[in-house]
Amino acid sequence: MTRIDAKFAELSAAGKKAFVSYVMAGDPDFDTALEVVKGLPAAGVDIIELGLPFTDPMADGPTIQLAGQRALDAGMTLERTLQLAAEFRKGDDTTPIVLMGYYNPIYNRGVDKFLTDAKAAGIDGLIVVDLPPEEDDELCIPAQAAGLNFIRLATPTTDDKRLPRVLQNTSGFVYYVSITGITGAAEAEAGDVGPEVARIKAATDLPVIVGFGINTPEKARNIASISDGAVVGSAIVSQIAAGKPVEEVLAFVKSLSDGAHAA
Template identity: 65%
Template sequence: MTSSRETRIDTKFAALKLEGRAGLVTFVTAGDPDYTTSCAILQGLPAAGSDVIELGMPFTDPMADGPTIQAGSLRALAAGQTMVKTLDMVRSFRASDNSTPIVLMGYFNPIYSYGVDRFLSDALDVGVDGLIVVDLPPEEDDELCIPALTKGLIFVRLATPTTDDARLPAVLTNTSGFVYYVSITGITGARSADATSVRTALDRIRAHTHLPVAVGFGVKTAEQAAGIAVHADAVVVGSALVDEIGKSLDRDGRATPATAGAVHELVSRLATGVRAARATAAE
């Protein structure tokens, strides 16, 4: 089953293909380090070079995430972030940007607590394009994936180095928009991705699907992003951006005038590397 409508995600990846380059997908946690600063970070991502935005839904027990993103989630929750505020952030973003895709990323518990039907309706209403829910396997598609697709939301699935050819068809069955390839085993931010092994994995995944493949986990620098961008349809960077937020805070853990700018500056460097990657490789 696929989404019943063309989304901003479909449009963006079609445009990237025409441009002959990979996209840059950026992850930040909604409400980190506070609502106002997080809104400023979100609003500035497209101008800095982000092609697709993953907006994290903060959760107290983000089991797939390393210490950096865990800390970002806890900062957001301590500052009073809720699902309502996360959806409000998307609504505010859409007031000035109706083209950049936004994917909400996180865990099922906050969605379940909010109410699945209510969540899907509200997410669609504010301008969310898709979902990545890391703790719902294909066997649980009736819980969220199928209802999301029915309403017209993209549902992105994760493939990993341990997802073999026997498992891939199940993983890809109801995946839409793009496939998120987790380039390393373990938690986010733990190690760096290896471009050679990524290329091998991408060849294998593409034998099973026509969808674009975005590669994330372990991409921290513009050079690493460029190496992945030669082969991938998009490069995902998250922990490095959340780390920039953490490093920019004052001694009391509060945002400073440099916080949003630090994130946007890193995104700009990453985007430059991603956009130049294939041209450099062809020389």
């Protein structure tokens, strides 16, 4: 059982929904990002999604793209991202970390070395948005063999014919992308998302978490009420981009987690 599996078991036993937060590793610099990440569990975050900076983030909107560029400009690399996770783990051995990014940096490092190093750094799961199920032998299957969850995205365009393939080797949870398009491009509506979540849950026993387009406590509550939890990324990254002090960023995160947990 991974930390992700244990967290969902704990939440289920308590009758609670999950709140997942995304931050870009190294944005705006290593030390500030580490301070934010260290503060997330106390702000009510159940699972941390840690963005891996990359030069060509095709699934991300301007907010996340710029966060990645700030991190790269500050010298962030895959190696430094794993170091950040390892630093976090020195004080927290229970909060799950999902590394979210693109395959190129992992491929360049070498899959076997990456998986060994990620596991040692305390990474629990991977979301690699540019590896479809047809490429499962590349990373998904080796990752699961190494004890890491491989989390797949389902979208509004994932029809009933495609869904079984998407779910085939997924573990940890299913990430439902509530809108078509890039991150931060539109707002999620529970009325639209609810039937899609129900359709996915009918096909899997895994928790279904909804992300994209959630930017207020009310939206987090509404989305969590029709799913197993909510993910917020761009709205939090925008606070960091605005130069807000870490304590203000974490207070904003707390308001969102309170919303999701009220569902």
